[in-house]
Amino acid sequence: MNLVGETLLWLADPLHWTGPDGIPTRLAQHVGLTVVVIAIASAIALPIGAWMGHTRRGEVTIATLVNGSRALPTLGLVTLFALWLGIGVRAPIIALVILAVPSIVAATYSGISSASRPAVEAARALGHTSWQTLSRIEAPLAMPTIGGGLQSALLQVVATATIAAYVADVGLGRYIFAGLKSRDYPEMLAGSVLVILLALVVTAAAAGVGRLYRRLTNPERTPE
Amino acid sequence: MNWVAANLAQVMALLFAHIAITIPAIVLSVAVAVPLGRLAHASGRARGSILATTGVLYAIPSLPLLIVIPIVFGLPLRSPATMIIALTVYGVAMLARSAADAFAAVPPDAVTVATATGHTPAGRFLHVELPLAMPVLIAGTRVVAMSTIGLATIGALIGIPSLGSLLTDGFQRGIAAEVATGIVLTLVLAAVVDGALWLTGRVSQPWSHIVRETRSASL
Numbered sequence: 001m002n003l004v005g006e007t008l009l010w011l012a013d014p015l016h017w018t019g020p021d022g023i024p025t026r027l028a029q030h031v032g033l034t035v036v037v038i039a040i041a042s043a044i045a046l047p048i049g050a051w052m053g054h055t056r057r058g059e060v061t062i063a064t065l066v067n068g069s070r071a072l073p074t075l076g077l078v079t080l081f082a083l084w085l086g087i088g089v090r091a092p093i094i095a096l097v098i099l100a101v102p103s104i105v106a107a108t109y110s111g112i113s114s115a116s117r118p119a120v121e122a123a124r125a126l127g128h129t130s131w132q133t134l135s136r137i138e139a140p141l142a143m144p145t146i147g148g149g150l151q152s153a154l155l156q157v158v159a160t161a162t163i164a165a166y167v168a169d170v171g172l173g174r175y176i177f178a179g180l181k182s183r184d185y186p187e188m189l190a191g192s193v194l195v196i197l198l199a200l201v202v203t204a205a206a207a208g209v210g211r212l213y214r215r216l217t218n219p220e221r222t223p224e
Numbered sequence: 225m226n227w228v229a230a231n232l233a234q235v236m237a238l239l240f241a242h243i244a245i246t247i248p249a250i251v252l253s254v255a256v257a258v259p260l261g262r263l264a265h266a267s268g269r270a271r272g273s274i275l276a277t278t279g280v281l282y283a284i285p286s287l288p289l290l291i292v293i294p295i296v297f298g299l300p301l302r303s304p305a306t307m308i309i310a311l312t313v314y315g316v317a318m319l320a321r322s323a324a325d326a327f328a329a330v331p332p333d334a335v336t337v338a339t340a341t342g343h344t345p346a347g348r349f350l351h352v353e354l355p356l357a358m359p360v361l362i363a364g365t366r367v368v369a370m371s372t373i374g375l376a377t378i379g380a381l382i383g384i385p386s387l388g389s390l391l392t393d394g395f396q397r398g399i400a401a402e403v404a405t406g407i408v409l410t411l412v413l414a415a416v417v418d419g420a421l422w423l424t425g426r427v428s429q430p431w432s433h434i435v436r437e438t439r440s441a442s443l
Contacts, residue, residue, distance in 0.1 A: 003295060070370035071414030073377035075388055076407035079395035083403065159285030166381065167395070176287060180382060189295070192288030203283040 006186040007193065016190075021174070023194065030171040030198065034158045037093055041100035041153060046146070049108025053142070054134045056113050062106050069102040074160050082167035092164030099160060100153040107149020111142025147213065151206040158202050162195050172198065227401035235390070239409060241304070242386040246376050249308045250369050250417075253315025258361065260316065261323020262349070275321055282317035286310060286378050307379040307386070314375065315368045322364030326357035355429070362425035366418055373414040377406070387413070 010016060017023050052058045074095055081091035115138040123137045165173030175191025178184070228235060260278075264271040289310050294301050297309065330353050338352040377388030387406050394402030 067367075067370060067418075068411065068414075070367065071374040071411055073374050073388065073391065073407060073410050075377050075381070076391045076403060076410065079391045080400060080403045080407065083395060083398060083400050155283060159283075162285055162287050163378070163381070166392075173287065176291065177381075188291050192291040195285050195288045196292075199283050199285050200280065203280075 003185060003189065007189040010186040010190045011193070023172075026170075026172050026174055027194070027198070030158070030161055030173075030195075033089065033093070033096075033161050033164060033170055034154070037096040037100060037157050037161070038150070038154055040093070041097045041104055041157075042150065044097070045101045045104035046108055049105040049146075050112050050134060050139065052105070053109040053112025054130070054138060059109070059113075062102075062109050066102045066106045069099070072098075074099050075163055075166070078163055078167055087167055089164070089168045089170055091167055092161070092170075096157050096160060096164070100157050103153045103156070104146075104149045107152075108142065108146050111145030111149075112138045114145070115141040143217075144210075144214070147210055151210065154206060155199065155203060159195070159199050227399060228405055231402075235405060235409070238385060238387050238389050239413070242373070242376055242388075242410070242413065245304050245307050245379070245384070245386055246311065246369075246373050246413075246417075249311035249315060249372050249376075250365070252308070252312040253319055253368050253372070254361075254365055256312065257316045257319035257323050260320045261325075262327050262353075264320065264324040265327035271324060275324070278317040278320045281313050284313075286314070286375055287381060289313065290379065290382050290384075302383040304379075304384055306382075307376060307384045311372045311375060315372055318371065319364050319368050322360060322367070323357075326360030326364065327353060329360055330356040358429050359425065362421060362428075366421045369417045369421060370414050373410060373417060377410060 011023075019025070052062065077095035077098055078092050081094050082088075085091050085094075112134070119137055119141065120133060123133045128136065161171050162173035162176065165171050165177050172191055172195045175187050175194070179186075179188030179191060260274055264274040290306060291301075293299065293306050293309050294303070297306075299306050299309075334352055334356060335348065338348040343352065376386050377391055379386050380388030380392045387410050390402050390406030390409070394400065394404075394406065
């Protein structure tokens with residue numbers, strides 16, 4: 001239990017709360033990296049998923065992609081890209097984007113393609129173009145499913161961004177790798193606790209945003 | 225390919241280490257999650273607390289979990305047991321929900337008939353509920369197997385040998401072929417285990433293709 005005390009002392013040390021290796025800086029890098037990755041992944045995955053869902057093409061391809069990507073070791077992508085692009089933040093960004101894209105594509109596909117058929121056919125009958133049907137009917141109906149996909153991608157990325165510190169000087173993972181290298185168990189444990197807390201806060205925040213969205217779009221429904 | 229040929233013994237040893245970590249983790253996940261899922265299906269209150277707990281466990285990032293587990297269980301940091309426990313935590317977190325869904329999908333009439341024909345609760349579970357829940361359970365296990373085999377590579381970061389060691393060692397020595405070998409072998413192992421589980425599903429539900437044919441005939 002001495003270790004727990006030492007970890008708390010490490011976390012309480014004012015020296016660990018300032019400067020380029022301070023907790024606020026590392027936290028900001030971790031969150032910033034996550035936001036950049038989710039933005040790039042969404043820019044790639046949302047149009048692809050929407051187009052495939054709208055045309056109802058490629059369901060088997062998506063299923064295979066999503067299944068295969070679960071076994072794809074992110075650590076392998078991070079190290080392979082780092083050998084190719086050098087030390088720095090570019091390799092983990094690409095690797096994390098590859099990690100995030102399949103779940104967003106799959107959720108967008110499933111949300112768009114399962115939009116109520118009568119609603120879609122009614123829109124067509126009223127003279128909506130293909131684009132109008134997608135943007136005014138299918139996309140709003142798919143929002144909860146797409147949100148779910150974004151949420152799981154966000155959780156995956158915020159957790160896996162820890163590994164970015166293996167090849168770049170960014171994020172809360174730095175404490176874990178620095179602690180492992182110097183066998184500084186309190187530092188390792190402090191870094192672990194910080195990443196776990198961040199992941200739990202992000203999970204709770206994402207669930208809260210989901211609830212808020214449902215309340216705003218469905219005001220007449222009583223909350224569960 | 226030259227790199228693999230020159231280091232075949234090391235690669236095979238790491239592949240074996242990877243299997244020795246992931247197969248016990250997958251088996252343990254199923255052994256813990258199936259009873260939990262059945263319990264969650266049986267009572268609403270149990271369902272809420274089981275699914276909430278597993279949801280939180282699933283949100284815990286893997287590398288920090290590997291640091292925390294040795295302290296909680298009093299294990300050495302670099303023990304393969306640490307990795308098996310961590311992978312089982314994720315496996316159970318993923319599978320408990322699909323197991324609860326699997327038992328919920330069992331037709332209630334079948335359960336009633338089994339009770340009426342004198343099955344004991346244990347017999348009913350083994351001979352009626354489990355076989356009927358099998359398709360969804362197998363699908364959930366396939367998901368768990370894929371992510372377990374991919375995730376086991378993370379252990380290399382704290383020094384637990386697996387195919388992940390090819391990723392960290394290849395990176396430190398600047399050998400891209402070694403990293404690529406690690407990635408490809410992980411995917412190949414995942415595909416083999418996935419195929420084996422698919423086959424298990426086919427063998428354990430010989431009636432499934434009949435059901436499918438009947439369904440498509442009635443459409």
